[in-house]
Amino acid sequence: MKTDRQVGVVGYGAYVPIYRLEASEVNRVWGGDGAPVEEKSVVAPDEDTVTISVEAAKQAVRRSGVDPSEIGAVYVGTESKPYAVKPSGTIVAEAIGATPSVSTADYEFACKAGTEAMQNCIGLVGSGMQRYAMAIGADTAQGRPADALEYTAACGGAAFIFAERSADTVAYLEASYSYVTDTPDFWRRAKEMYPRHGSRFTGEPAYYKHIQGAAKGLLAETGYEPEDFNYAVFHQPNTKFPIRVGRGLGFTMDQIDPGLVAPKIGNTYAGSTPVGLAATLDIAEPGDRIFAVSYGSGSGSDAFIFTVQEAITWKRGGPKLASFIDRKKYVDYATYLRFRGQIVQ
Amino acid sequence: MRKVAVAGVGLVKVSEHWGKALGALFADAALQAMKDAGTDDVDGLYVSNMSGALMQEQLNMGAHMADAIAKPGLSAVRVEAGSASGGVAFHEAVKAVASGYSDCVLVAGVEKMSDVLPDVVTKSLVMEEEQEYSAYTGVTKAGLSAMLHRLYLDLYAEPSDVGMMAVQSHDNAVGCRHAQYPFRMSIERAMDSPMEADPIHMMECAGVGDGAAAIVLVPADTDGVEVAGTTVATDYCSLPMREDPLTLGAVKTAAEKAYKMAAVKPGDIDLVEVQDDFTINGVLSLESLGLVERGKAAKLVAEGGAARDGELPTNTFGGLKARGNPLGATGIYQVVEVALQLRGAAGDHQVEDAGVGLAQNMGGLGSTCAVTILRRLGR
Amino acid sequence: MCGDHTEEAGTMSVPRYWREEVPRYRLLGKMCAGCGAKFFPARPVCTECGSTEFKDHKLAEAGEVVTWTVIRNPPMGFEKYKPYVVALVELEDGMRLLSQVVDVDPGEVQKGMRVEAVFRRVKEDGRTGIIQYGYKFRPVVE
Numbered sequence: 001m002k003t004d005r006q007v008g009v010v011g012y013g014a015y016v017p018i019y020r021l022e023a024s025e026v027n028r029v030w031g032g033d034g035a036p037v038e039e040k041s042v043v044a045p046d047e048d049t050v051t052i053s054v055e056a057a058k059q060a061v062r063r064s065g066v067d068p069s070e071i072g073a074v075y076v077g078t079e080s081k082p083y084a085v086k087p088s089g090t091i092v093a094e095a096i097g098a099t100p101s102v103s104t105a106d107y108e109f110a111c112k113a114g115t116e117a118m119q120n121c122i123g124l125v126g127s128g129m130q131r132y133a134m135a136i137g138a139d140t141a142q143g144r145p146a147d148a149l150e151y152t153a154a155c156g157g158a159a160f161i162f163a164e165r166s167a168d169t170v171a172y173l174e175a176s177y178s179y180v181t182d183t184p185d186f187w188r189r190a191k192e193m194y195p196r197h198g199s200r201f202t203g204e205p206a207y208y209k210h211i212q213g214a215a216k217g218l219l220a221e222t223g224y225e226p227e228d229f230n231y232a233v234f235h236q237p238n239t240k241f242p243i244r245v246g247r248g249l250g251f252t253m254d255q256i257d258p259g260l261v262a263p264k265i266g267n268t269y270a271g272s273t274p275v276g277l278a279a280t281l282d283i284a285e286p287g288d289r290i291f292a293v294s295y296g297s298g299s300g301s302d303a304f305i306f307t308v309q310e311a312i313t314w315k316r317g318g319p320k321l322a323s324f325i326d327r328k329k330y331v332d333y334a335t336y337l338r339f340r341g342q343i344v345q
Numbered sequence: 346m347r348k349v350a351v352a353g354v355g356l357v358k359v360s361e362h363w364g365k366a367l368g369a370l371f372a373d374a375a376l377q378a379m380k381d382a383g384t385d386d387v388d389g390l391y392v393s394n395m396s397g398a399l400m401q402e403q404l405n406m407g408a409h410m411a412d413a414i415a416k417p418g419l420s421a422v423r424v425e426a427g428s429a430s431g432g433v434a435f436h437e438a439v440k441a442v443a444s445g446y447s448d449c450v451l452v453a454g455v456e457k458m459s460d461v462l463p464d465v466v467t468k469s470l471v472m473e474e475e476q477e478y479s480a481y482t483g484v485t486k487a488g489l490s491a492m493l494h495r496l497y498l499d500l501y502a503e504p505s506d507v508g509m510m511a512v513q514s515h516d517n518a519v520g521c522r523h524a525q526y527p528f529r530m531s532i533e534r535a536m537d538s539p540m541e542a543d544p545i546h547m548m549e550c551a552g553v554g555d556g557a558a559a560i561v562l563v564p565a566d567t568d569g570v571e572v573a574g575t576t577v578a579t580d581y582c583s584l585p586m587r588e589d590p591l592t593l594g595a596v597k598t599a600a601e602k603a604y605k606m607a608a609v610k611p612g613d614i615d616l617v618e619v620q621d622d623f624t625i626n627g628v629l630s631l632e633s634l635g636l637v638e639r640g641k642a643a644k645l646v647a648e649g650g651a652a653r654d655g656e657l658p659t660n661t662f663g664g665l666k667a668r669g670n671p672l673g674a675t676g677i678y679q680v681v682e683v684a685l686q687l688r689g690a691a692g693d694h695q696v697e698d699a700g701v702g703l704a705q706n707m708g709g710l711g712s713t714c715a716v717t718i719l720r721r722l723g724r
Numbered sequence: 725m726c727g728d729h730t731e732e733a734g735t736m737s738v739p740r741y742w743r744e745e746v747p748r749y750r751l752l753g754k755m756c757a758g759c760g761a762k763f764f765p766a767r768p769v770c771t772e773c774g775s776t777e778f779k780d781h782k783l784a785e786a787g788e789v790v791t792w793t794v795i796r797n798p799p800m801g802f803e804k805y806k807p808y809v810v811a812l813v814e815l816e817d818g819m820r821l822l823s824q825v826v827d828v829d830p831g832e833v834q835k836g837m838r839v840e841a842v843f844r845r846v847k848e849d850g851r852t853g854i855i856q857y858g859y860k861f862r863p864v865v866e
Contacts, residue, residue, distance in 0.1 A: 018827045044826060045805055046844040050857065054843040082855055091857060095749040095843055319865045327865055329829075468799045477744050478765045481846065481858065482822045483795060483802035484810040491793035492812055499835070543794040543830070581771070584812055585764075585820035590791075 001119075001176050003126025007162050008169025009306070010132065011064020011315065014158035014278035015055035016265050016324040017043045021336045023151045029333045030146050036238035040154035040266025042331060043140045045339050049078045049157070050088045052138045052271070054095045056159035060134065061096050063315050064161045065168065068097040071161065072130035074104045075120055077113030077270045078157075079188070080140045081106055092136065103130075110186065111235055112296025113137060113270040114158070119302055121162045122173060134161045139269035144194035145342070152238050154266025158274035158321075170281065170312040171290070173304060175222050179214035180300030187298065197297070203241075206299045211235065211245050214301035215293050222305060226250035229305075230288040233259035233276040235295035237267045251291070258283050259292075264325050270296075275321065277306075282320040284308045346443040349572045350565035351719065353382025354681040359525035359556040359669025361459040367394075367401055368413030370557040371455040374674075375414050378451065378559035387561065389447040390421035393434030393454035395673035396469040397423075400461045410455070420447075427473035428622065430454065431676020432577070432706025432715025435560065439575045442562045453559035454674030466553055469672075473709040475583045487550055487623060489710045491542040493590055494625035500591075502628075502643035504544060508535045509647040510624035511549050511666045517653060518663025520693050523678075525554045525669030549624040549666075556671030558678040567723055570687045573701070574607030574718035576600075582712040593711035596633035600705070603716040604635075609701055611635040614718075616658040616686055616696045618679035620707040622665045630705055631659065634716070658696045661686060676706035680717050687721040736849035741856055748858035751785060751841055753819065754778035764819055785841040786864060787815035794830040801847040809833055813861055827862040838864045 019042040023035040043052070053076050061068050074093040081088055089104030103124075107116040114137015121133035138157025143150035165172040185206035188195035198206075211234060219225070226232070232251040234242035239262055246256045259276035268275050273294035280290055288308040295301045337343050355377025362370055371392070379385040392410045397403045407421035424434035431454040438452035458466055470486035479489075498504060515530040530548065538548035565571040578598035584590060604610060617636060621627030631642040636657060645651065651659035662668045662682045665675060683702035685691045691699075704717040744765075746752055753764030758775030764783055769776055792811035795802070802808070809825040811833070825839060839861040846856040 044844075046826065046846070046860070048845060048855075050855075051843050051845060058843070091749075094745060095857075097750060323865055327827075329827075463797070464800050464803070467797060471799050477740070479822055480799070481744075481748075482810050482824050483798055483805065483808060483847070484793070484822060485795055485797065485799055487797070488793040488795050488810050492791040492810075495791045495793065540794065540796055542796060545793075584822060586771075590812075 003122060005126055005128060006165035006172055007122050007125045008165040008172035008309070009160050010066060010163035010169050011060040011161040012159060012170065012278055012281055013056040013059025013063060014275050014321045014324070015052055015059070016041045016156040016321065017047055017052070018327055018329050019044060019331050019339065020328045021331055021333070025333050026151055034148065034151055036151050036240070037266050038263050040152055041156055041268070042336055042339055043155040047140070047155070048082045049080050049138045049140050050082055050091050052140070052155065052157040053088060053092045053136045053159065056138065056157045057092050057096050057134060057136060059318060060159040060161050062318060066132055066161060069101070071098040071132045071134055072102055073121060073124055073133035074098055074102055075107055075117035075134070076136045076138065077107035077109070077115070077117040078139050079108060079110050079113060079269055080142065109300060110297040111269045111272055112294040112300055112302055114274045115294035115302035118160060119176060119178060122176060125162045125164060132161055132163050134159055137270040137274035139271050141267065141269040142194055149197065152262070152267040154268050156265055156268035156275050157271040158278040160274065168311055169309055170315050171306040171308045173306055175218060175305055177214050177218035177221060177303040178300065179210055179217055181210070183299035185297050185299055202297070206297065207237070207241055207295050208245055210299050210301040211293050211295050212249065214303035215249050218303040218305065224305065228289060229255060229291045231258060231280045231284060231290045232256050233273060233280055233290065233292040235273050235293065236260060236262035236276060239263045261321070261325060279321045281308070281312065282316060282322065284312060286310045286312060347445060348565035349439050349442045349562050350722070351560055351570040351572070351684045352563040353378040353380070353561035354684050355381060355559040356523045356678065356681055357557045358523045359554040359671055362457070362555040363459065367397060367403060367455055367457055368409060370457065370555060371410045371453060372413045374455070374557035374559040375451060375453045378453065378561050382561035384449060384561070387416070387419065387449045387451040389438070389441050389450040390416070390419050391434040391438040391450065391452040392421065392423040393430040393452065393673045393677060394423055394456060395425060395427060395430045396456065396458070399469050399472070400457060400465065410453070425673070426713045427708030428620070428672055429676060429706045429708030429713040429715050430673035431679070432704065432717060433676070433713065435676060435680055435717060436575045436577050436715050438562050439572050442564060448564065450562045451559060452562065452677065453557065454677040455557040456671035456673045457555045458553045458671060459555050463553070479583050485542060487542040487545055489584060490623040490625050491545045492584065493629065494544055496591055497625060497628065497643070498544065501640035505532050505536055506643035506647040507624045507628055508532055508546065508549055510621055510627045510643070511535050513646055513651045514621055514660045514664040514666040517661055517694065518667035521662045521668060524663045524667055525552060526667045527663065545623055545625070551622045551665040551670035554669040554671050556669055556674045556678065558674050558681050560677060560680060565722065569722050570684045570719050571722050572717065573609070573720040574603035574716065576602040576606065577713070577715045578602070579713050580711055582709055584710060591629060593629050593633040593707070593714070595711050595714035596630055596705060596707060597635070599714040599716040600634045603718050607718040607720065609718065613701050614703045615699045616661055616683065616702045618660055618664065618682055618704040620665060620705055621660060622670050626707065627664065630707065634703070634705055653694065653696050661691065661694050661696055676704070676715060679704035679706055680719070683717070683719050687719055736853055736856070738854060741854065749843065751783040751859055753781045753783050755781040762819060764821055783819050784815040784817040787813045787839060789825065789833060789835060789837040789839060790814050790820070791835070792825065792833050811861070813839060824860040825862065826860050840864045
């Protein structure tokens, strides 16, 4: 998919909360021995998807140099909205000063809700409907106790402000692609606290098929090969999957590594690919080309090709994602349950 | 304006009065005061109460307490000024008699804190503060004083110096029939107690209790206890607004005006009842009242200066910490206690040669202060 | 007043919350149009010159701790966060305010500690009522 006028990212931000739960601590309590990631990020009791979104959004606004009142759209993609009915987007928009001339909505498509929001912001800007549009992917993922996903269901998010490509944009979009089928690999019914999933079914027919579908579709449309890219970011539910799918497509560890943050923070669900993209922009140089593919259960993938511009060198001030990743306090399992509101009182 | 005198006083022991509701407790104290005054022919009633609206869901308490003492038709009103309700109600009552509008006024306070759970008490106390930007932070009344306490420790004193304020109050309460905790408390017990709001320890905070106290006021004659000075002052309410957080501006202003009104100097004060709901509040009050130099009050108390035979007898029946702090009634307790001292009727708690006494009742973080100076007439 | 306060709903006033959203979300105070004095929160009458005309004034978002306490017996609605730090913060522009300090162990707080504003949940109106959001501060992340 290409836009009528070229679209770029004029500012971006990312945030991860301070608390961490180690896989070894989960094993201590449940007697397992898994370690799909080393540790995952945990929200403080006073954080949620909205507060994470605001942190990322404020950083994006600061870096963008844009007057927030000119931002015409704030779209939040998440599967852990604080309200079932009341958009997270309105709170974020009010907090950053984008109101009242703004469109907001919350997007849901499991872990690809954030890139959904990105696709739509690209459309708004590319069509000329909006001058600036912000997409956020953020989550405070709920892990069912003793389930395999408890090791990895984590908290974090990233925000991207899209604008017409110019000398002020830090990267511009070459093209994007969406690949979706009805594949029920992982779901949560309304009013249920935890999702359910199809275990091994979430692999080949779900994660791999859709990422490969979107990736190959975008590569075919643009005529690029994996070696044409400096970096490749994939949805990262754990450490292994993004490496396997990336290498399977022909990418190398050097390309994948900078955007691979799951080992240290877990799977931030709708934040996963956006946060990986932010981590990559934090270290990329002008001229670098980035390949990014998300995955959301249900299922689908959004793929993007960004080329980094000069402006990146002066528009990524303030704390980088690495500062938030390195800033950590460990909690034990009981404190983790307490912080996540999972202790019945 | 004519002079006003204390004609009668009444006190109920501060305790958990499970079996008595507001009206019954109020009537106990009110009837005592009218009996002590030798008259029940009152033409005005001021009720001081802080949290009846929240704790008993009772509004319109002027009428309800007039009803409780069987005085239909009586002019009555509830006065609320947070923890300073008692002192402020007393002030209003004095004005009614001084102005000539009333000839015999009953001013009485009542509070029943035991009716509610502790977290409701905590909420009630922070309702004295500005809600949208102070209470918004989840701070408590103890927490606000704790921030001042920390500043004071940085500059002037050790934690145990300030803690001695509570120890001294307990010493003074021993044997007091109306005190909630009429026993000694060691400084070790205070300092070892868990933190309430760092750096304030739990045993440095006044407890929760029910109580009622009452005073009958009449035009002064040549003998007895006269109201030499009565003032109320306020200050900007939130901590960020304070230029010098360790000066309680409302206390300072109310005190200066009261000394002037009474034509006395701080050095003339023979005994003082201060707001020691937290030890630091008592310490800062002594300083802001001009009775002790800035930064020296904790040390003075720690060295025994606040004992009944010390240079500045303070909280002579136990203060808020040991006699008790039934919120809206406390200010009346204070004035009753000063009056008892000046009458020479304080028994084992008597301060020698008590001629002039001061009661300071404070609400919020020093946002409202009532200062009362009583003088022994015919001295 | 008794029973399970955590489930209590409908006691928080939505208009009261809504009125303070913008000042709390964006640390927006007021500047007196008469004499330039700055206030946070807004007030109806200027303390310096008595004017009732004000302009918006954006506060600095970073500052330092002047004094603080640790709340161990919270008021209703804040129980699940204990123990938490409340501090008097002086911002880089000289304005002062009260705020919680988060992402820090209470024992780590020091006088002069540099802190920056963050957006957090403040409390909830039970299980079914609205969620209150607003500013808190955390140690500066470089």
